[in-house]
Amino acid sequence: MAAKAESSSTVQMDDATSKLEQMNISFSIWPPTQRTRDAVKKGIVESLSTTSILSKRYGTLLTEEATAVAERMEDEAYAAASSASVPADDDGIEILQVYSKEISERMLDYMKSRSASPAAASSTLNEDSTVHDEESSTVETQS
Structure with a gap:
């Protein structure tokens, strides 16, 4: 029974594809x-500015x-993917994979x-000590 349903589904897809080709779509x-x-840019922003796998390791x-x-990043990845050599019959899947890989x-x-940058580490260190100093002064004020 499942094979018959699967076969029917394949026929329907072939019919739909044929109709789209006839309509030149x-x-x-x-x-x-x-x-x-x-949406991709928004996802990158979220990955870099909120808790994510990257932020847990790199801040x-x-x-x-x-x-x-x-x-x-998105502009560079788009340009790199657009200039990548992909097979002429590619429906976009391979180039989309290049785009995704470039972004990642x-x-x-x-x-x-x-x-790895000393300036970035110093900046993070200064922010941490500022927070610590503010917490200390808050505790001292409350005492």
Whole structure:
């Protein structure tokens, strides 16, 4: 029974594809719409500025910095994916994988370089000591 349903589903997909071809309509996932690109940028900002796998290891960015970094990363990843060589018959899947990989690599590289940078470490250290000093003065004031 399951094989019959699966076969029927395949026939329906073939019919739908045939109808789209007859109407001269094609479907491709590349290039992404501006709405999709904006959603990707928003996801990058969230990954860099809130608790995530990256932030647990490398810390978080302020939202403003994350927004600027996300804009640049997505633009660079889009350009790299757009210029990548993919098979002529690619429906966008392979190029989308390149785009995703480029974004992931850029996020990781940026966070690694930021945490390895003495200036970044110093900045984080200064922020931590400022918070500690504020907490100490609050405790002293309350005493």
